[in-house]
Amino acid sequence: MNEDPAAGLKRDVGEAAARLVEDGMVxxxxxxxxxxxxxxxxxxxxxxxxxxxxxxxSIRSEERARKLGIALSDFGRHPEIDLTIDxxxxxxxxxxxxxxxxxxxxxxxxxVAANSRRMVVIADDSKLxxxxxxxxxxxxxxxxxxxxxxxxxxxxxxxxxxxxxxxxGDFFVTDGGNLxxxxxxxxxxxxxxxxxxxxxxxxxxECGLFIGRAEIALLAGPNGVHTVGRGT
Ligand SMILES: O=C[C@H](O)[C@H](O)[C@H](O)COP(=O)(O)O
Numbered sequence: 001m002n003e004d005p006a007a008g009l010k011r012d013v014g015e016a017a018a019r020l021v022e023d024g025m026v027x028x029x030x031x032x033x034x035x036x037x038x039x040x041x042x043x044x045x046x047x048x049x050x051x052x053x054x055x056x057x058s059i060r061s062e063e064r065a066r067k068l069g070i071a072l073s074d075f076g077r078h079p080e081i082d083l084t085i086d087x088x089x090x091x092x093x094x095x096x097x098x099x100x101x102x103x104x105x106x107x108x109x110x111x112v113a114a115n116s117r118r119m120v121v122i123a124d125d126s127k128l129x130x131x132x133x134x135x136x137x138x139x140x141x142x143x144x145x146x147x148x149x150x151x152x153x154x155x156x157x158x159x160x161x162x163x164x165x166x167x168x169g170d171f172f173v174t175d176g177g178n179l180x181x182x183x184x185x186x187x188x189x190x191x192x193x194x195x196x197x198x199x200x201x202x203x204x205x206e207c208g209l210f211i212g213r214a215e216i217a218l219l220a221g222p223n224g225v226h227t228v229g230r231g232t
Contacts, residue, residue, distance in 0.1 A: 009124035009220035014038035030086025031105035043068025084116040101139030101208030131187035150203030159183035
């Protein structure tokens with residue numbers, strides 16, 4: 001198995017973010033390799049006596065947190081979340097707008113982020129970009145019914161569309177039973193408008209552009225973890 005070269009940085013930032021959680025909070029638990037380090041660090045804090053309620057953003061994160069003994073709840077019972085901590089595929093300098101969903105968890109992640117008082121994004125600093133779309137495609141979750149027509153409409157607003165497949169070559173299916181179309185737009189100077197244009201297409205369930213959601217970013221680099229706010 002290939003070792004992730006950024007694993008050390010992801011661990012550093014996951015552990016730093018776990019220190020933001022306080023007793024009694026309702027906490028959105030993100031998804032992905034960086035969020036896994038957060039969940040593991042929270043598991044250690046739980047074992048030391050910290051008590052909070054976790055709202056997982058995917059089945060994978062739910063299983064990981066449950067194994068560590070963290071108390072979890074259903075989003076429906078806790079529709080107001082104090083703090084969500086999640087990874088990202090790209091973070092735009094200045095705005096902290098994000099691309100998320102390369103791991104396929106964007107719909108639950110976006111619902112949880114939209115209902116959180118604060119969202120903190122965690123990543124190694126290679127994820128910081130001048131414009132979203134510079135390196136990553138925008139994942140778009142679509143209904144299986146009519147996906148070809150939805151794909152065509154996405155093409156008409158400028159995307160090069162690639163249906164996501166799993167390692168066996170079958171369509172990748174999300175936790176919500178939908179498909180993902182990875183949309184390459186190239187670097188975008190108009191991500192907020194692009195998000196609206198994508199979401200206006202019938203058949204689109206949600207898209208991986210997170211606009212105005214993250215309040216701060218914790219970024220790990222060779223010199224340690226630093227905090228970046230919006231507008232900096
Ligand atoms: O669907 C996956 C999520 O949006 C992840 O938070 C995102 O892909 C970042 O994942 P990682 O920390 O593994 O790079």
